[in-house]
Amino acid sequence: MIKPECIIEIEALHTRFGNHVVHRDVNLCVYRGEILTLIGGSGSGKTTLLRQMLGLEEPVQGSVKIFGSSRNDADFNLQRRNIRRRSGVLFQQGALFSALTVFDNVALPLRELHTLSEDTIRDLVMTKLNMVAIGSEHANKMPAALSGGMIKRVALARALALDPELLFLDEPTAGLDPELSESFVELILTLRSEMDLTIVMVTHDLDTLVALSDRIAVLADQQVIATGTLDEICRIQHPFISSFFKSIRHKLDQNNNSEPTWKTAPMPS
Ligand SMILES: Nc1ncnc2c1ncn2[C@@H]1O[C@H](COP(=O)(O)OP(=O)(O)O)[C@@H](O)[C@H]1O
Numbered sequence: 001m002i003k004p005e006c007i008i009e010i011e012a013l014h015t016r017f018g019n020h021v022v023h024r025d026v027n028l029c030v031y032r033g034e035i036l037t038l039i040g041g042s043g044s045g046k047t048t049l050l051r052q053m054l055g056l057e058e059p060v061q062g063s064v065k066i067f068g069s070s071r072n073d074a075d076f077n078l079q080r081r082n083i084r085r086r087s088g089v090l091f092q093q094g095a096l097f098s099a100l101t102v103f104d105n106v107a108l109p110l111r112e113l114h115t116l117s118e119d120t121i122r123d124l125v126m127t128k129l130n131m132v133a134i135g136s137e138h139a140n141k142m143p144a145a146l147s148g149g150m151i152k153r154v155a156l157a158r159a160l161a162l163d164p165e166l167l168f169l170d171e172p173t174a175g176l177d178p179e180l181s182e183s184f185v186e187l188i189l190t191l192r193s194e195m196d197l198t199i200v201m202v203t204h205d206l207d208t209l210v211a212l213s214d215r216i217a218v219l220a221d222q223q224v225i226a227t228g229t230l231d232e233i234c235r236i237q238h239p240f241i242s243s244f245f246k247s248i249r250h251k252l253d254q255n256n257n258s259e260p261t262w263k264t265a266p267m268p269s
């Protein structure tokens with residue numbers, strides 16, 4: 001069998017803020033084309049790990065390779081631009097710049113290239129807004145005039161502005177009601193098949209996790225204690241995993257009193 005390509009490879013990573021150890025010997029590989037979901041308790045270092053993958057933060061120790069480049073490379077500062085160019089991010093907080101219109105928010109990464117004409121930028125922005133089902137009538141609105149679901153969509157359009165190969169989603173459906181979450185999940189699935197994306201996502205939301213994840217990585221005890229399919233992860237005996245899936249189980253039981261469908265659904269191989 002051919003070994004899948006790791007688009008991100010993390011080895012022996014340590015993170016510390018003062019005396020506070022966040023990561024201790026974290027190892028993780030993200031395969032090209034997969035949707036990998038990172039789960040872990042609040043403050044377990046999920047967002048920090050995403051920022052380290054993107055080169056926005058430096059670990060105390062260890063190596064983070066993305067598209068084959070790491071900080072240890074002599075020309076990493078040059079490569080960093082390239083990494084940013086090939087990655088899109090939907091951050092947990094501060095999804096949009098409040099002082100910019102919808103249009104200008106999405107145009108921002110395109111303008112930063114300093115290579116495109118305003119006509120080209122206009123076409124690209126409108127295409128991306130169309131992809132996330134935001135009508136052109138909203139292009140000149142300010143973020144404050146949008147609903148939570150629309151803000152997430154516009155932020156996603158901005159993350160996709162440069163046609164990234166890698167997309168980072170930090171709690172993409174947090175704060176959305178179930179219907180909006182569901183349509184956001186549908187959108188991600190459509191975009192993934194259209195754009196050949198690799199996605200690294202953080203979520204606490206079971207429906208989002210089940211609908212999107214090819215694999216799950218569990219951050220607990222300052223380490224990635226397990227990676228695998230939902231089915232594989234559910235079988236692991238660990239206090240965090242049990243409590244994470246118990247609360248979910250409880251939620252499912254409350255909702256429909258039936259077996260969760262993912263218990264019986266075939267897992268992606
Ligand atoms: N820049 C920073 N300075 C000090 N502590 C930080 C910094 N960034 C994150 N932390 C701490 O590191 C831990 C992990 O944070 P974070 O990655 O945001 O967790 P998560 O996303 O899993 O909730 C938290 O305890 C947080 O307070």
Ligand SMILES: [Mg+2]
Nearest residue numbers: 046047048092
């Ligand atoms: Mg976080």
